[in-house]
Amino acid sequence: MSSQITNWAGNVVFRAERVERPSSLDELRALVARSGKVRVLGSGHSFTRIADTPGVLVSLDGLPVGIEIDGDGAGVRVTGSVRYTELGPRPHWGKLFTIPAGTLRTRYERLPDFRKPARDLDPAGKFANEFVDEYVLSE
Structure with a gap:
């Protein structure tokens, strides 16, 4: 070889x-x-x-x-x-996964629609954490 x-x-x-x-x-x-x-x-x-x-x-x-x-x-x-990624899989939010945040966000086309009410209903971020900030709330 x-x-x-x-x-x-x-x-x-x-x-x-x-x-x-x-x-x-x-x-x-x-x-x-x-x-x-x-x-x-x-x-x-x-x-x-x-x-x-x-x-x-x-x-x-x-x-x-x-x-x-x-x-x-x-x-x-x-x-x-x-390849699995060609099927556009969405991981289970309660499980361990290794998809980068930017890639994950592309799999949820309505995620931008979720951000405003999430911020409005939790303005102090009491239910947020580093994961939610990186994967869900950041744009």
Whole structure:
């Protein structure tokens, strides 16, 4: 291997012999059929060796993107090349999440409408904290 393959932070070095980027399902099928060990390399955000292999790492980035929403809107099917962030997820406010404040604010189109009444109803900021200030109230 001429250059190292690492996670996005560069602190995990994978030992794969190469990375393949098929552009169709047929290419992916052929690659898997002719290869020994194969692992799919996601977005590279893992801090463990879960995607590591001595064989071939496969990136699905080149595959066609497909998103299908069920007729009743209760479910969705996505292809392997769709990244979670492309779906515009909104994290649960009561859970730990690592989305930067600026990115999070773009996911809530009506957040600006919430700021004025929030400030009017809590002018002293009794219910605010650093998190609320950064993620909700700041513009």
